Amino acid sequence: MQPMTELDAETLRDYYRTFARVEATDTSPIYTAWAEGVAADDEIIARLLALPRPKRQANLLFAAARHLGAGERSYADLRSWLLEHWTQTRDLMLARSTQTNEAGRCATLLPALSRIDGPLALIEVGASAGLCLYPDRYSYRYTITEAAGPATSACTAEPDPARTVRLDPSSGPSPVLIDCELSNASAPRGLPDVAWRAGIDLNPIDITDAREREWLRSLVWPEHDVRRERLIAAAALVAEDPPRLVRGDLLETIEAVLAEVPASTQPIVFHSAVLAYIGAEARAEFETLMRSREDVVWISNEGAQVLPDIGAQVEAGASGGHAADGRFVLAVDGEAIALTGPHGQSYEGLADREHA
Template identity: 65%
Template sequence: MQPMTELDADSLRDYYRKFSRFEASGTSPIYAAWAAGVAEDEEIIELLLELPKPKRQANLLFAAARHLGAGEGDYPSLRTWLLAHWGVTRDLMLARSTQTNEAGRCAVLLPALARIEGPISLIEVGASAGLCLYPDRYSYIYTTESGSLALHPEAAPSTVELTCEMTNATPPEQIPEVAWRAGIDLNPIDITDSDQQEWLHALIWPEHRLRRDRLSAAVALVSADPPRLVPGDLLETVEGLVAEAPAGTQKVVFHSAVLAYVEPAERESFAALMRSRDDVVWISNEGGGVLPDIGTQLDRETDGRFVLAVNGQAIALTGPHGQSFEGLG
């Protein structure tokens, strides 16, 4: 039997190879090259093994390096920089997490939210900086085979415009009225803090300039009216916030690309809690294997997309950044 450290090293090398081939390939040539380089670099692997397992992920390593000034060059350049700056990189990786806050996901959440009779109280689990708590403040462009539909907040078109390609579904016709909003996160990001804004930018992959521009616009909009964000564990905190929601509103608990970072037993406990609450509409937007009871409803491959579900019922496959919505019937 191999020593545990060698098993860990093999697992980490395999993770970085898969990240390069399947996650970054075709999406970020820089990250694909960096991950492929790390996978074959014994010295960097050994440094990563010093970190707790959740802190060894590629997104966190690469974002930390870029945030600290590593640039976006080839892998040999990154390697040289990491070896010279490992202390501060390690400290940042231990202090931060991959709290990517993609406002674009509101475009795939909106079709589910628009079905709910309002006004609504929104509670986001894993809210990061809370940018997805503002679906009523953004403009939307939905494109279909028959044309496109634009939706704007009642007051005026938004400075944040989200685009989404819809198939096998009809675009929503209205933006819901949000009467109250709040979020939960283990480590909420203060959207008014410039350093934390820069961290959110670093979490966006290098080539994704449109997403960075969208983030800048969403940060400017939301920082003028920051959301209430409560630090805490999802299971320990969510019911308290639900209880605070104003009477006469429909309570909606939602999350997007969050539960993959939660242990499976805790995910199931959270799903069971949501299923038990008749007074809450539960909207989940997660990877196909994250919530097995939802994933088993599918009759097709997700091809890297998320599964949007309402009260545990799968209704669509969605692009990870909100770029597409395929209805499931």
């Protein structure tokens, strides 16, 4: 193992400070305090640095600790628990990954999907358990607002019926109802016609396995009760008709899965909060591949820094009032069209890029 340097430690401390300030603030007081605590804790930082780089993530550390029984108390309590149970925590972090499967993101994908003529063939990269492969099986309630603003935990306020649009599957209201604030955009006209669906993941999660569902629940942040309830409902729905999930690296697997797409369907490749977990070179290679496939519609929903060419479009429009503020950038075929809440809680269309 390479010796740890002060530069390594400071980089990790800065990551945890940024996580607290940008991702957790205003949405999880517990994770904000925990991340700030880790950033200032030399001993925990040293233990994290002994792990492979992808395993040092705040979401993974905090989910593993809660999964193993650390509770949801102060950072001092977490620290004491981690020092006592570090071996078990480390082993779980090495065995698991942050495969948060947030069905709520379908609300921010739907405005793009609803504009594409079907029938559609959906391929999700980084599918986890595949809950986002079922945008046609969920109900949605869009609350029209003046501006979505920075990401918050969820749309938990009681919606104003005069300013809401509800969409249900043709079979009737779904047990999964997803709320989303919508600004500077028109509400989707309907749900997509999905004829075929498949997902790709390095470690697909079997949603019919109770232990796997429990890990997914641990990945939901402590205060996010609405998300937790939605996960339980979506998991039950999808378990009745599990998706085809292909184990493999996205670059090595995507072409083979695309070759399976039925004739007379429109292939859609999409992903949310996935590409940040692979290297910059692989991200660039994947982007090049997607741009080269004129037969495929590519929908990306990632952090503003993950795909620099797309993120730059938001920066270019920032003077007009748009800033990511911790939100994702939704893009279709490389064109940024909206800023979205990381858990699907908001959708703000970008001026001059929303097409009715």
